[in-house]
Amino acid sequence: MIMLDSVGDLEAARKKILHQQQKAKKIISLCGGTGCQTMRSLAVIEAIRDELSKHGMGEDVHVRVTGCHGFCEQGPLVILEPGNIFYCHVSANDAKDIVSKTIRSGEVLERLLYTDPVSGDKIRTESEIPFYKAQDRQLLSQNRLIDPCSIEDYIATGGYSALAKVLDKIKPEKIINEIAEAGLRGRGGGGFPTGRKWTECREAPGDDKYVICNADEGDPGAYMDRCLLEGNPHSVLEGMAIGAWAIGANHGYIYVRNEYPIAVKNARTAVDQARSMGLLGENIFGSSFSFDVDIARGGGAFVCGESTALMASLEGKVGEPRPKDVHTVIDGLWHKPTTLNNVETWANVPLIIINGSKWFASKGTKGSKGTKILALTGQIKNTGLVEVAMGTSLRKIVFDIGGGGANGNAIKAVQTGGPSGGCLPLDQFDLPVDFDVLTQAGSMVGSGGMVVMDEHSCMVDVAKYFLTFLQDESCGKCVPCRLGIDRMLEIITDITEGRGTPGQIDLLKELAETVSQTSLCGLGKTAPNPVLSTLRHFEKEYEAHINQKKCPAGVCKALITYSIDPEKCNGCGVCKRSCAHEAILGIKKSAHVIDPYLCQKCGICKSDCKFDAILVN
Amino acid sequence: MLQYVNVTIDGAVARVPKGRSVLDAAIEYGVCIPHLCHVPYLSDFGGCRLCIVEHVVNGRSTITTSCTLNAQEGMVIKSNSDKVKKLRRNIAELLVAQAPNSRAIQDIAVRCGVKEVRYPFRRGDCVLCGRCVRSCTELWKAKAIGFVGRGKNRHVDYPFGVHPDFCKHCGYCTQLCPMSITPCDGPMKPGQERLCGKCDSQLQVTEEMPDACVWCKLGEGFGCGRYA
Numbered sequence: 032m033i034m035l036d037s038v039g040d041l042e043a044a045r046k047k048i049l050h051q052q053q054k055a056k057k058i059i060s061l062c063g064g065t066g067c068q069t070m071r072s073l074a075v076i077e078a079i080r081d082e083l084s085k086h087g088m089g090e091d092v093h094v095r096v097t098g099c100h101g102f103c104e105q106g107p108l109v110i111l112e113p114g115n116i117f118y119c120h121v122s123a124n125d126a127k128d129i130v131s132k133t134i135r136s137g138e139v140l141e142r143l144l145y146t147d148p149v150s151g152d153k154i155r156t157e158s159e160i161p162f163y164k165a166q167d168r169q170l171l172s173q174n175r176l177i178d179p180c181s182i183e184d185y186i187a188t189g190g191y192s193a194l195a196k197v198l199d200k201i202k203p204e205k206i207i208n209e210i211a212e213a214g215l216r217g218r219g220g221g222g223f224p225t226g227r228k229w230t231e232c233r234e235a236p237g238d239d240k241y242v243i244c245n246a247d248e249g250d251p252g253a254y255m256d257r258c259l260l261e262g263n264p265h266s267v268l269e270g271m272a273i274g275a276w277a278i279g280a281n282h283g284y285i286y287v288r289n290e291y292p293i294a295v296k297n298a299r300t301a302v303d304q305a306r307s308m309g310l311l312g313e314n315i316f317g318s319s320f321s322f323d324v325d326i327a328r329g330g331g332a333f334v335c336g337e338s339t340a341l342m343a344s345l346e347g348k349v350g351e352p353r354p355k356d357v358h359t360v361i362d363g364l365w366h367k368p369t370t371l372n373n374v375e376t377w378a379n380v381p382l383i384i385i386n387g388s389k390w391f392a393s394k395g396t397k398g399s400k401g402t403k404i405l406a407l408t409g410q411i412k413n414t415g416l417v418e419v420a421m422g423t424s425l426r427k428i429v430f431d432i433g434g435g436g437a438n439g440n441a442i443k444a445v446q447t448g449g450p451s452g453g454c455l456p457l458d459q460f461d462l463p464v465d466f467d468v469l470t471q472a473g474s475m476v477g478s479g480g481m482v483v484m485d486e487h488s489c490m491v492d493v494a495k496y497f498l499t500f501l502q503d504e505s506c507g508k509c510v511p512c513r514l515g516i517d518r519m520l521e522i523i524t525d526i527t528e529g530r531g532t533p534g535q536i537d538l539l540k541e542l543a544e545t546v547s548q549t550s551l552c553g554l555g556k557t558a559p560n561p562v563l564s565t566l567r568h569f570e571k572e573y574e575a576h577i578n579q580k581k582c583p584a585g586v587c588k589a590l591i592t593y594s595i596d597p598e599k600c601n602g603c604g605v606c607k608r609s610c611a612h613e614a615i616l617g618i619k620k621s622a623h624v625i626d627p628y629l630c631q632k633c634g635i636c637k638s639d640c641k642f643d644a645i646l647v648n
Numbered sequence: 649m650l651q652y653v654n655v656t657i658d659g660a661v662a663r664v665p666k667g668r669s670v671l672d673a674a675i676e677y678g679v680c681i682p683h684l685c686h687v688p689y690l691s692d693f694g695g696c697r698l699c700i701v702e703h704v705v706n707g708r709s710t711i712t713t714s715c716t717l718n719a720q721e722g723m724v725i726k727s728n729s730d731k732v733k734k735l736r737r738n739i740a741e742l743l744v745a746q747a748p749n750s751r752a753i754q755d756i757a758v759r760c761g762v763k764e765v766r767y768p769f770r771r772g773d774c775v776l777c778g779r780c781v782r783s784c785t786e787l788w789k790a791k792a793i794g795f796v797g798r799g800k801n802r803h804v805d806y807p808f809g810v811h812p813d814f815c816k817h818c819g820y821c822t823q824l825c826p827m828s829i830t831p832c833d834g835p836m837k838p839g840q841e842r843l844c845g846k847c848d849s850q851l852q853v854t855e856e857m858p859d860a861c862v863w864c865k866l867g868e869g870f871g872c873g874r875y876a
Contacts, residue, residue: 332798334798349795353693353694354692354693354694354712354713354716356712356716356717356718357718502799502800503799503800504798504799505798505799505800506798506799506802507776507795507797507798507799507800507801507802508693508695508776508802509694509695509696509697510695510696510697510698510739510742510743510775510776511697511739511742513776513799513800513802514742514743514745514746515742517800518742518745518767521767521768538766541738542738544735545735545738545739545742548711548735549697549700549711549735549739550697551694551695551697551713
């Protein structure tokens with residue numbers, strides 16, 4: 032690889048790469064993100080490569096394995112250039128047709144096109160699909176153009192020109208000014224103004240300073256950072272380099288979960304490539320700025336996503352938070368001033384530098400600017416990664432982009448911000464995605480996880496799930512978090528198992544307040560949110576569990592009984608065969624009955640019955 | 649040269665060396681902020697959260713532990729506002745429900761105004777205050793014990809569960825342990841755990857003056873400012 036010693040070198044290299052890329056007339060972009068890989072996209076890639084070499088087209092067609100395209104529900108995804116044809120649910124068997132028909136003769140395969148669930152029309156290109164149409168993809172749109180293991184692809188799309196621009200002619204103070212004016216706020220959950228963080232770090236005394244990229248994403252159902260780091264690691268590196276130059280740091284760390292093997296691998300490859308091209312190392316672009324990045328792998332503790340715990344872990348200590356009476360921008364990693372930002376925050380930095388703070392500030396609301404990537408999961412039709420401008424209403428995200436409930440079920444609530452966030456009911460869906468508004472409503476934007484729940488979800492059970500997660504992930508250092516969450520879980524378990532007493536709701540509220548006010552770190556401070564928000568919006572469900580000993584959604588096993596509706600049951604015997612506990616009795620062609628003593632309430636009979644004859648009370 | 653700063657604690661102005669923790673300053677001036685994991689000659693790690701205070705900045709108050717908060721000029725601290733008292737009582741209630749078999753913990757509960765325990769008692773034998781671990785690590789540099797595990801499974805143990813040769817047998821860990829002081833009547837029988845609150849003198853004091861220092865057993869053993 033060539034060394035880039037000056038800004039001119041970068042431009043020359045870009046021209047050269049673009050010239051080379053124009054040689055390949057046709058491009059097949061295959062999603063190699065984690066979502067598609069689990070749906071065997073690697074086999075598709077292999078099959079397409081085989082097919083191409085069979086037809087002797089290996090030279091003319093460029094096969095690009097990219098990061099996540101976002102529409103994980105429809106994976107594996109393939110995009111063909113020219114024509115921008117979007118194929119979904121591609122399997123290895125389709126490779127033959129794709130190469131011989133679409134690539135060779137330009138024939139579009141109808142069966143692989145996306146079908147609009149409303150109109151039933153076949154849709155040809157990505158931009159026409161409702162899921163993509165309603166989004167504002169600034170960060171994610173790069174993913175399909177870039178092979179994450181190729182620095183050339185990144186440079187070809189304009190990469191590293193932001194770094195060149197700042198090193199060439201923008202003073203560090205001005206960069207920070209630009210970021211502050213753009214109104215960029217931390218994307219990891221806290222929403223702290225990035226410009227202010229950088230200013231404080233720059234002004235902190237000390238020569239050695241550090242920048243850290245927090246890629247220790249652990250919220251259940253959230254994978255935004257993962258896909259960014261997997262799909263476009265260089266944008267993160269470039270953002271970090273710009274940040275380091277702005278605050279006066281010479282060393283950076285990417286702290287990434289070891290459970291994200293592709294992210295670790297791609298980040299490592301990116302760092303090696305950037306080093307070999309002189310984009311990391313001594314005197315970048317011939318300037319006085321030297322900067323290098325190390326990759327550190329996290330051991331899988333959720334609490335290590337907290338800034339001080341992450342730094343303790345980086346230092347080789349046990350990953351436990353410490354009191355933050357002195358902020359990490361002054362006393363951080365190895366007691367040096369440290370700027371820690373989330374993957375998405377760093378990835379936004381080059382965009383702001385290139386397009387200007389005005390462009391960034393033009394998107395979003397008064398307090399929250401720019402776009403936000405959200406991971407849409409749960410009982411919803413279109414799961415996947417969604418990037419929308421801040422201020423977009425939850426309704427638009429869940430119904431326009433997400434397509435409403437899966438299997439046509441009515442949507443009941445959405446949990447925003449992962450375990451630290453809260454559940455918002457359907458009547459609050461007009462709230463915008465905005466740091467301040469959602470916090471006021473008792474939830475938070477958080478890192479961007481969005482778990483959609485339908486009518487078959489019991490909100491008490493949801494609160495119990497998140498408390499179980501948090502109890503497991505609490506480090507146990509401080510009393511309110513360790514014992515408080517444990518006791519909250521104890522109370523909620525009592526409620527779901529029919530031992531609840533009316534006074535417990537007040538106790539739960541008081542305990543939740545104690546935990547949120549007095550815990551040591553952010554994990555404990557936000558841990559009661561799922562309980563508080565479900566109590567706030569769904570107190571009736573709690574009361575039903577406690578007073579009537581009923582679970583309205585039919586989830587809590589101790590409070591429900593299964594029975595068979597003799598009117599509907601025609602005695603087909605499917606349930607009898609599928610019941611693992613032999614709890615269903617009856618003779619063929621006459622109504623069956625469930626033995627309540629043997630029934631384990633697994634629900635298999637209900638899912639197997641074609642006549643809706645199984646009743647849950 | 650030592651720099652001094654003025655800190656307002658509960659309305660009284662205290663002149664303390666810069667950088668000293670608010671808890672130390674308060675104890676020095678006779679304001680008893682309850683505490684468990686704080687030991688004067690060990691580092692503070694803010695684990696027990698009993699020493700919480702309200703730190704008022706520009707009219708907005710935040711709750712923080714006084715042991716980790718360094719005194720700075722013009723600081724305004726409220727150590728016994730209603731809010732702090734309520735939160736502190738809840739934390740003490742959690743502690744005493746976890747480990748009722750310690751006179752020290754029972755005393756703290758009385759001191760913090762716990763009147764009833766709303767959770768089922770457990771027979772925990774460690775509240776993870778970390779006194780033993782920090783004394784072993786910081787005072788004797790032995791590192792013969794440490795925290796193992798996370799969350800609910802967190803406990804104090806030897807490295808890999810084996811008593812190491814480098815333990816200096818100083819016995820300091822047991823000396824500092826709040827669990828080593830049993831209730832006056834001896835350990836409670838299983839199933840009969842209760843909030844003790846028996847010491848008439850203490851109970852009277854806390855009922856009449858809820859913020860008063862009750863000269864707790866913990867303070868006596870471990871060099872609380874009152875006993876120094």
